[in-house]
Amino acid sequence: MPALQLDNVRKVYRTGDQQVVALNDVSLTVQNDEMMILVGPSGSGKTTLLTVAGALLRPTSGGVRVGGADITDLDDKRLAGFRREEVGFVFQSVNLVPFLTAKENLLVVRQFGGSRIDTQARKRADQLLDELGLGGRGSSLPSQLSGGEKQRVAIGRALMNDPSLVLVDEPTSALDSALGQQVMDLLRREIKGRGVSAIVVTHDDRVLDYGDRTVRIVDGALETGAQ
Amino acid sequence: MSIAMKELIRRPGRFVSVGGALTMLVVLLVVLGGFLDGLELNSTGPYRAHEGRLLVFSDGSELLIQRSKVDAGQAEQLTSSDGVAAVGALNQIESTAGAGQGEIVDIVLFGYDLPTDAIPSPPVDGGVIVDEALADRNDVAVGDTLLIGAESEPVAVAGIVGDLSQGSPTVWLSTQRWREIVQSGNPAALPPEGTDQALVVEPSAGTEISDLAASLGGLDGIAVVTPDEAIKALPVVQQQSSTFEGIIGVTFVVTLLVVALFFTLITLERVHLYAVLKALGARTGNLMAGISAQAVGVSLVALILGLGLSLAFVGLLPADLPVRLVPARLLQTAVGVVMSALLGSLFTLRRVLHVDPAEAIG
Numbered sequence: 001m002p003a004l005q006l007d008n009v010r011k012v013y014r015t016g017d018q019q020v021v022a023l024n025d026v027s028l029t030v031q032n033d034e035m036m037i038l039v040g041p042s043g044s045g046k047t048t049l050l051t052v053a054g055a056l057l058r059p060t061s062g063g064v065r066v067g068g069a070d071i072t073d074l075d076d077k078r079l080a081g082f083r084r085e086e087v088g089f090v091f092q093s094v095n096l097v098p099f100l101t102a103k104e105n106l107l108v109v110r111q112f113g114g115s116r117i118d119t120q121a122r123k124r125a126d127q128l129l130d131e132l133g134l135g136g137r138g139s140s141l142p143s144q145l146s147g148g149e150k151q152r153v154a155i156g157r158a159l160m161n162d163p164s165l166v167l168v169d170e171p172t173s174a175l176d177s178a179l180g181q182q183v184m185d186l187l188r189r190e191i192k193g194r195g196v197s198a199i200v201v202t203h204d205d206r207v208l209d210y211g212d213r214t215v216r217i218v219d220g221a222l223e224t225g226a227q
Numbered sequence: 228m229s230i231a232m233k234e235l236i237r238r239p240g241r242f243v244s245v246g247g248a249l250t251m252l253v254v255l256l257v258v259l260g261g262f263l264d265g266l267e268l269n270s271t272g273p274y275r276a277h278e279g280r281l282l283v284f285s286d287g288s289e290l291l292i293q294r295s296k297v298d299a300g301q302a303e304q305l306t307s308s309d310g311v312a313a314v315g316a317l318n319q320i321e322s323t324a325g326a327g328q329g330e331i332v333d334i335v336l337f338g339y340d341l342p343t344d345a346i347p348s349p350p351v352d353g354g355v356i357v358d359e360a361l362a363d364r365n366d367v368a369v370g371d372t373l374l375i376g377a378e379s380e381p382v383a384v385a386g387i388v389g390d391l392s393q394g395s396p397t398v399w400l401s402t403q404r405w406r407e408i409v410q411s412g413n414p415a416a417l418p419p420e421g422t423d424q425a426l427v428v429e430p431s432a433g434t435e436i437s438d439l440a441a442s443l444g445g446l447d448g449i450a451v452v453t454p455d456e457a458i459k460a461l462p463v464v465q466q467q468s469s470t471f472e473g474i475i476g477v478t479f480v481v482t483l484l485v486v487a488l489f490f491t492l493i494t495l496e497r498v499h500l501y502a503v504l505k506a507l508g509a510r511t512g513n514l515m516a517g518i519s520a521q522a523v524g525v526s527l528v529a530l531i532l533g534l535g536l537s538l539a540f541v542g543l544l545p546a547d548l549p550v551r552l553v554p555a556r557l558l559q560t561a562v563g564v565v566m567s568a569l570l571g572s573l574f575t576l577r578r579v580l581h582v583d584p585a586e587a588i589g
């Protein structure tokens with residue numbers, strides 16, 4: 001069963017009388033354990049594709065299946081639960097909670113919807129921080145971390161709940177090239193090591209080699225042969 | 228510990244403004260409540276002195292002692308009823324007392340028969356019991372002589388009891404001596420022989436006061452009530468409590484609005500954070516629980532600080548101001564403040580509901 005399947009997805013933004021077709025009849029399958037790189041010009045619909053795939057936005061039409069489950073018609077509450085259980089986001093702007101330590105930022109996802117922060121969760125957070133080379137920084141606040149360290153904490157948070165799909169928006173845009181490569185290395189290792197599927201959006205050509213496959217999007221449509 | 232509580236503890240500076248405002252409102256509520264209770268206690272001493280007994284007034288008197296007239300026949304009926312240990316007279320008149328160096332103060336003069344937990348039996352030699360309000364303020368001691376009323380009837384002070392003010396200090400003596408003094412100073416106010424203004428019923432051992440009130444309630448021409456019920460019927464108490472309760476109610480509404488305003492503003496600042504948390508799987512309910520927890524947390528801190536400040540403030544007030552801090556009132560204030568904060572925090576619901584998780588990305 002594929003990790004993610006988009007069937008003829010359209011997403012139209014309406015602002016006033018204006019309409020923007022951000023995704024135009026997109027069909028896409030991401031296999032289990034596959035790391036897909038998504039590239040395209042600015043405004044081509046990359047972020048929109050991630051938000052639809054990650055159940056943050058409902059498509060205007062078309063179907064979204066994650067791990068075989070159709071999420072197109074779920075209500076807000078179910079979608080929140082679905083995001084918590086199945087999806088890991090790494091946002092472009094990192095978005096750590098500023099008054100929580102690195103470790104607490106990983107544990108945030110365990111505070112919602114009846115899950116608990118137990119010894120097992122703490123162990124997992126410690127282990128992830130270790131793997132991400134942040135073993136000693138668990139009690140640091142985001143303001144005390146470098147840009148690369150923050151990116152790595154965000155990756156840890158995305159992996160914390162053992163998602164089946166990880167969505168990463170421009171992980172290297174704020175980093176210099178050495179740090180960018182290091183973060184991509186880590187990301188690939190973590191994702192491949194866990195058998196998780198991922199879509200990584202990037203502008204950065206040096207990142208292309210890290211993926212199993214590269215897909216181009218232009219004006220909301222995937223280039224032919226992409227699927 | 229939840230994210231919200233961590234924020235409260237790690238970033239207390241953000242909550243100083245609302246915490247300070249709530250602290251001031253707590254002080255206001257405590258002091259207002261203290262005045263309400265102080266004024267009520269100050270005007271009801273003689274009633275509270277009869278705690279555990281029943282008071283009897285005539286029908287149509289609206290439970291006001293100065294309008295009431297009960298006759299010997301009715302007293303006799305009560306005495307022979309089940310569960311009644313003793314029945315005594317209770318009469319009062321507003322008068323004056325001259326103490327020591329000729330200074331004259333307003334008092335309420337009570338004639339009575341039965342001792343209570345607060346007053347001993349009336350002195351048989353015609354002496355008086357005075358309350359602390361008179362003793363402390365006018366330097367009256369046991370053995371002094373007071374000059375009562377227009378005719379300056381001399382009476383010896385035989386004992387001093389706790390503050391039983393009824394607007395003015397109170398002076399207590401036997402029914403017989405009371406009649407003599409009223410007869411000489413103000414004969415028109417004297418109830419006819421064989422009648423009294425009110426009666427006091429002492430229940431026999433093991434009789435429930437409420438049961439007795441119910442069983443005596445059937446007797447004709449009289450109303451049998453507890454001291455509390457008589458207090459609630461006093462016009463002065465009704466006016467004070469409706470005025471003060473109005474102000475206190477408005478203060479609770481202000482508290483609610485302050486909390487609502489603060490958290491509505493802070494929610495605007497947190498739109499992005501909430502979008503991120505929603506993207507990570509938080510539901511609106513999770514976020515609302517956090518906001519309410521912060522509101523309750525801040526209000527609890529404000530309660531502690533406000534209570535401390537109120538105690539200090541009340542301690543600085545002149546002793547003759549009628550402010551009393553009563554535990555039941557403080558508890559009511561505490562519960563009211565926490566509930567107002569909780570309700571106020573719910574005003575953010577609409578905004579939190581509209582936070583779009585999609586705003587977190589990009």
Ligand SMILES: Nc1ncnc2c1ncn2[C@@H]1O[C@H](COP(=O)(O)OP(=O)(O)OP(=O)(O)O)[C@@H](O)[C@H]1O
Pocket residue numbers: 013014015020021022040041042043044045046047048049589
């Ligand atoms: N909330 C929105 N409302 C209206 N239009 C939007 C909204 N979000 C995106 N768009 C439009 O949809 C199109 C696709 O936007 P999207 O953010 O997916 O592009 P992108 O490929 O991520 O671009 P970039 O590389 O600059 O991040 C753009 O034309 C954008 O202006």
Ligand SMILES: [Mg+2]
Pocket residue numbers: 046047048589
């Ligand atoms: Mg984008």
